[in-house]
Amino acid sequence: MSILRDSTTSLYQQIAQQLLDEIRRGDFEPSGKLPSEAELGQRFKVSRVTVRLAIGKLSDDGVVERKQGKGTFAAAKQVRHGLDALRSFHEALLLQGLNASMRVTGSQVVAVPETLRVLFGSSLQCLCVERLHFVDGEAIAMGRSYLPLELETVVWKDVEQQPIYSVLESVTGCAVSRADMAIRAQQADKTLATALNVPRGAALLVMERTSWFADGRCCDRTTFYIRPERYSFVLSGVFKQGH
Structure with missing residues (x-):
């Protein structure tokens, strides 16, 4: 034309x-x-x-x-993450028909961080797992998860493409029943800038997720550091006829 x-x-x-x-x-x-x-x-x-x-x-x-x-x-297609349904970060990508993948970049037993001791009860140690999330081969987020020590024996390379929730359920036999999420902003430090291929000091979206089993045990505290130009959070609401 x-x-x-x-x-x-x-x-x-x-x-x-x-x-x-x-x-x-x-x-x-x-x-x-x-x-x-x-x-x-x-x-x-x-x-x-x-x-x-x-x-x-x-x-x-x-x-x-x-x-x-x-x-x-x-411009790359923006990813949308609904906040009104309980689903893993990776599942949210797959449900949009995206070419999503994950790569484990580290896993180790660590002392429960002081700020998380109230969540993990009497446990002195937990497992820390870090993963990069990709869409079309481009890193869009890094997730750092603190998990129960029961997952220490997991060979993470073997379950690299499985969501954390699936791994939790397969190892413990318990399904995740609820999650609380908080969203804020943060500047990328040197580690995050390198991992996500953004300038140091660039603004990132940060989603902090705390997940629970039905019996009230905390089973996951994950912080996702997300490139904001590729990601948006959405929440659907219904207005009720009020007084």
């Missing part, structure tokens, strides 16, 4: 719309990279200024991302 030079719609808006249609069709997959400004100028027979305006509009609309030194890319 060519642009119309006698149209009432400006050239850059026409180019932006055409590129948007192509992005939606997946024409630039798998990398998502768009042609350079020079290539687009040659293709549409317009100046680089006009191309820059078109790309600027797509960027302002959140359709593309400009990566310095790398070019312009179709």
Whole structure:
């Protein structure tokens, strides 16, 4: 489809719309990279200024991302996590049809952190497991879980793609019955910046999840450090006819 030079719609808006249609069709997959400004100028027979305006509009609309030194890319699909259902972080990704995977980056027995002693009762030790969560091979979150010592014998490489909740149930025979979640923001330190490929000091979403068995035992305290441009939390509510 060519642009119309006698149209009432400006050239850059026409180019932006055409590129948007192509992005939606997946024409630039798998990398998502768009042609350079020079290539687009040659293709549409317009100046680089006009191309820059078109790309600027797509960027302002959140359709593309400009990566310095790398070019312009179709913006990654944002992941949505519903807060009104009990499901694991990984399951929330899979339910959206995403190409989600996990990688265990560490597991060790540690002393129960002082701030968690009230949760783990008389236990002096717990298991700390760290995992990276990926979508389409790109790290979007790191999770650090403190778990009952019963899971010490788990070979985490063997269950790398299983949600924590599934592992808990298979080892203990008990299902997770509820979870409390808190959400805040935090700057990425050196470790998180490296793991998530973001600048040090970048803002991250932090979800802190505390999960419980039906008998009241705490079975999981996990903190997820999440790239905010890839993730959003949603909560559905129903308004009741009130007084």
